[in-house]
Amino acid sequence: MARTLLKSTVGKKTIMAVSGLIMLMYLVVHMLGNLKIFFGAGEFNHYAHWLRTLGEPFLHYEWALWLIRVVLVAAVVAHAVSAYQLSRLDRRARPVAYAHKRRRASYATRTMRWGGIILALFIVWHLLDLTTGTVHPGGFQEGHPYQNVVDTFSTWYSGVIYIVAMLALGLHIRHGFWSAAQTLGAGNATRDRVLKATANALALVLTVGFIAVPVAVMTGVVS
């Protein structure tokens, strides 16, 4: 079974769908958590601390957080490796292009590959910015996420990077969620409209929810 999954184009696609949905679930929770910034530094920092004590006393300090990190890294790697392998197969399957060019697929569909690459680069930037503080503009302080977020968005380029990445995320989810439903066999003629509407709603809510934070800092609503 594992071999069939890894070898087949349908199997690779299944891996993409499952890893994509895992990341999607995480993003919904992450977005909701981010919105706590609107309730002030105390509540936001307290929430960040709670993430580290989650599961105690059964789990040790930060164990739950590391567990989530391991699952997410596995999902990102599985997703990116399958995307690379499938894209290579897809290109090889059409070695000679048509002389008569025309475009018809929707923008979200056409940009899955470039959008995915933008997201991968963004994930690296985001971790270096707000997790390790390596590229953070101005004194990064571990354990003070509220101040770190405000400092990040006090530079115009950070705002631009985050907003562009979240627009790319919205497009990726718009095609990705519906696509994953087809890959996992949940699609049929009667369910199609519901699935497309859900994909659009998820894409919109996540994009707006995530963008709200940089916009709020840049306009001074959060400071």
Added chain:
Amino acid sequence: MKLTLRVWRQQNADAPGTMATYPVDGISEDMSFLEMLDTLNEELTLKGEEPVAFDHDCREGICGACSLVINGDAHGPERTTTCQLHMRSFDDGDTIDVEPWRAAAFPVVKDLVVDRSAFDRIIQSGGYISAPTGAAPEAHSTPVPKPDADFAFEHAECIGCGACVAACPNGSAMLFTSAKINHLNVLPQGAPERETRVLDMVAQMDEEGFGGCTLTGECATACPKGIPLPSIAAMNKEWLRATRKVSR
């Protein structure tokens, strides 16, 4: 009608090809696209040039032999086969690009003719049922629920022309393969091979070098028989079910 054709000419599988330009005159809008090409070929033959090679057989939209990507669309601008496409779908003075199906798994044999035997091998790997031969069985001995019969019939309409592969940006054969699998897997007659059919046919499809599905939907738009895009989801469901049941 007076038209300018830009047609892919290629001597054989190994020769390089090119788009050649031919003017054609005296085309009636009641002609089929293939009759228009026949007119061109008559002129070429009279001039001592080699006629354009293209596939065709029934010329009534049921055999799946005709092909051609016309102005970038598999089977041209209408949802039908090239043999059933009429010149009234074009305007006097048009320039029309005519190309073969493009896919690694469909190598060009000559001009507009491609080798589609990859489809035959996918069928051979599982597109059959095991049934005792002899006199026709009594039709009522195996009841089939109406929705299942309709579903099977919808997929049985596939004529295996390959337009789905030609239209797909990934040269994927998922719509064809799903039509063949769904047609048999939903019926009681197809039940004995239900798992091996989907696993073997998908494996053969990959083996032939067709690309994967990105749910772009171009295949279902191009299909002259209207095989719907959710057929692929139905095939994926069968594949996942079979993968869980059969360990190999």
